[in-house]
Amino acid sequence: MTKIKICGITRLQDALEASHAGADALGFNFSSISPRMIHPELAKTIITMLPPFVLTAGIFVDQSPAEINAICRFCKLHIAQLHNDHYTPEQARSIKDTKVIKVFRPEDNFAVEEVLDFAKGSGVNTFLFDAYRPGMPGGTGNIIKVSLAARIFNELGSSCYAILAGGLNETNVSEAIRSIHPYGVDTATGVESTPGIKDPVKMKAFIRAIRESTD
Secondary structure, three states: OOEEEEOOOOOHHHHHHHHHHOOOEEEEEOOOOOOOEOOHHHHHHHHHOOOOOOEEEEEEOOOOHHHHHHHHHHHOOOEEEEOOOOOOHHHHHOOOOOEEEEEEOOOOOOOOHHHHHHHHHHOOOEEEEOOOEOOEOOOOOOOOOHHHHHHHHHHHOOOOEEEEEOOOOOOOHHHHHHHHOOOEEEEOHHHEEEOOEEOHHHHHHHHHHHHHHHO
16 A cells, blocks of 8 residues: 655644544654744654654755754654755764655656665665755655656666655546555645645545555
């Protein structure tokens, strides 16, 4: 069954709505340049109130590995999601006590060897593929080309867990799953009313569309 992550959580009510609707994981964005930025203190408060079996991920763009480790420990995050190209395999290895997801924003000429090399050097086995937009590390609302994503996911095969992101919403996620067969899907803008504010109707429709496509 396709795993579902709702990213860019900034409010407890949104976190609970997403959890009760069936999200497997929630993302908390600690990037200072994101309109969905959340402070660790608030993230910790929200995470404390979540039901069991819901995973939590920290989205990191401009923090050092030491800062990432500190925030993960403070908030009790399960996953550190690395969104900036400057994160190296060595830095990923230095992140302790949490799973790591490395994000790639592929262009048309993207080679999957980049992913395999990162996996070999870091021990990371989970990767997220987001739409490329210059100057923005994620949360653009842009849709990744289906043909590009299908090629990447097909070439990676079962060598890792591959997550699809980039402009996904209730109208296009079913077709994306059927065409690309990702391990999981991730959305932020596709279930929002405004940046950082989730729409419960959109979240439920998004999750329902995924469940129906994988029944």
